[in-house]
Amino acid sequence: MIKSIGKLFALAFGQSTAGGQSFHPSQTCTECGTRWMRTNEKPDWHCPNLDCPAQLRARMVHWCRPGVMDIAGGDAPFIAQLVGSGLARDVAELYRIKVAELAALPGMDKDSAQKFFEALTFSQKRDAWRMLYGLDIPLVGPDEAKALCRHFKSVDNVFAASAERLARAGVADAVARSIVHWHSDSVNRKLVKRLFKAGINFKA
Numbered sequence: 001m002i003k004s005i006g007k008l009f010a011l012a013f014g015q016s017t018a019g020g021q022s023f024h025p026s027q028t029c030t031e032c033g034t035r036w037m038r039t040n041e042k043p044d045w046h047c048p049n050l051d052c053p054a055q056l057r058a059r060m061v062h063w064c065r066p067g068v069m070d071i072a073g074g075d076a077p078f079i080a081q082l083v084g085s086g087l088a089r090d091v092a093e094l095y096r097i098k099v100a101e102l103a104a105l106p107g108m109d110k111d112s113a114q115k116f117f118e119a120l121t122f123s124q125k126r127d128a129w130r131m132l133y134g135l136d137i138p139l140v141g142p143d144e145a146k147a148l149c150r151h152f153k154s155v156d157n158v159f160a161a162s163a164e165r166l167a168r169a170g171v172a173d174a175v176a177r178s179i180v181h182w183h184s185d186s187v188n189r190k191l192v193k194r195l196f197k198a199g200i201n202f203k204a
């Protein structure tokens with residue numbers, strides 16, 4: 001409701017602010033056509049459509065980055081190739097890809113397929129804070145993810161905690177609220193479950 005009111009305001013007045021949100025008067029996402037937006041939680045102009053193909057790819061690239069799950073080879077062009085070929089649509093699906101499927105991609109050979117597969121397998125055992133950071137929850141950087149995993153001992157416990165308890169672990173109120181908000185979305189909750197099933201380490 002608040003979101004749609006915000007949109008109506010934006011349509012009527014070009015750029016405007018309602019409920020901490022503002023909509024760019026002219027800039028739209030080149031991939032899905034949604035108008036760019038910024039919020040208190042995510043202050044940079046961005047496409048707010050969670051199903052936007054560009055957003056899905058960006059989240060997968062973030063997951064693979066050296067400071068996150070550190071999956072060598074998971075750069076933007078390769079992730080685009082994986083998504084384009086239908087092998088993976090989100091980070092959990094990366095862990096279902098078989099070596100033979102990777103090797104069959106244009107430009108891939110057996111060795112590079114094996115290397116990427118091993119990098120994925122290795123990433124399952126990484127520190128839990130990396131996967132929490134890898135989920136790309138607004139305002140949750142490496143410092144926040146580390147503090148929360150240290151305090152709560154597992155990613156499950158972080159998501160089970162209320163905003164008040166999260167804040168007591170030493171993160172800002174806005175960060176705590178952002179985590180609770182993110183986890184209130186059923187798609188995100190399912191993603192966390194699928195990552196657990198995929199063998200990702202949740203224990204700090």
Ligand SMILES: [Zn+2]
Pocket residue numbers: 029030031032033034047048049052053054055
């Ligand atoms: Zn978009």
